[in-house]
Amino acid sequence: MILKQLSLVNYKNFESKSFTFSDKINCFVGNNGVGKTNVLDAIYHLSYGKSYFNPVASQNVNHSADFFMIDGAYEKNDRSEKIIVGYKKNQKKTIKRNGKLYERFSDHIGFLPLVIVSPADRDLIIEGSETRRKFIDSIISQSDKEYLNTLIKYNKTLAQRNSLLKYFAANNTFDASTLEVYNEQLTNYGTFIYSKRKMFVELFNTIFLNRHKVVSGANEKTSIIYKSQLHDTNLDNLLTQSINKDKALQYTSVGIHKDDLVFNIENHPIKRFGSQGQQKSFLIALKLAQFDFLKNESGVRPILLLDDIFDKLDENRVSQLIHLVNGNDFGQIFISDTHKERTENIIKETEKTYELFQLKQKENQGYEN
């Protein structure tokens, strides 16, 4: 799958800008703040229907405008595919494929597999459990529509159950039978999601360990552990047991929305005990494992975005990464870096064709190849 052309209108700092890409490697270079990451983010937007860095759509619109448009021309399985994401302030965002509007965003998810490696991935280690749940949900959802739809239904039911608990508290009342309807639905959806996550983490761990061995170049023992209240008992029991607590809290305190992933190095949480280098290697391996998984599931090589990656790695790791990228595993790659020479020197080591886009400040937003 190849992104041939990209046009941006009023997307973040770009008022109007078009790019024609190489099938292999594309590098965006330039000073801090010229918009290198924003181009990668626009490409991410075309795959996921939202920004990786700022999910608030109105904040992705150029300050001087009230709408943005991202237009991507792809080639996938020998077919041309045109994807357009449009957003006007105070209106709903739209995604079109070959001129036809998607009724549901979720129908688009997984159509253009893509993986981003970025310094912002650090959130996966340092932030709360929601970030890690979103990470696995996003991977599974790309190849499993039933999972995505069930997750949407679970979250809707959860919101309804929480509203009911609030209503009980506000009106000093309780109705066990209505609550039971929600419990039943949550149990059905939640049990399905739990079993999918469990299977996924088992499979993903193996892929991850292979990648980690190569990226870290070390023999550190790492693991990803799936943490869930459902390991001990089924969701129906959990909901019944926690009813008094839920009534007091006015929200649902048990379920798969409390699941987490534990990232360990040498049997200790990497968040607290991993060095910065170990954390970086762990995150890159995590993302490359995501790449492998999506590739296996979809049968196409996902687009790979490497944001600011050379800056964060020592020479050894950069050369390991280039070695990897040089293999046939990867398809089209987009790289951002502040140093033109560094990027060119690294890329020249690969035997791939490449295109270099030098981004400049607003007054001359053209680029040179």
Ligand SMILES: Nc1ncnc2c1ncn2[C@@H]1O[C@H](COP(=O)(O)OP(=O)(O)OP(=O)(O)O)[C@@H](O)[C@H]1O
């Ligand atoms: N909605 C917006 N409207 C206009 N400009 C925006 C908007 N959102 C972000 N920007 C601008 O985009 C620029 C940041 O772009 P980006 O993060 O892509 O830079 P970069 O080239 O990757 O920089 P660095 O090398 O520091 O990572 C900033 O100058 C910021 O002010």
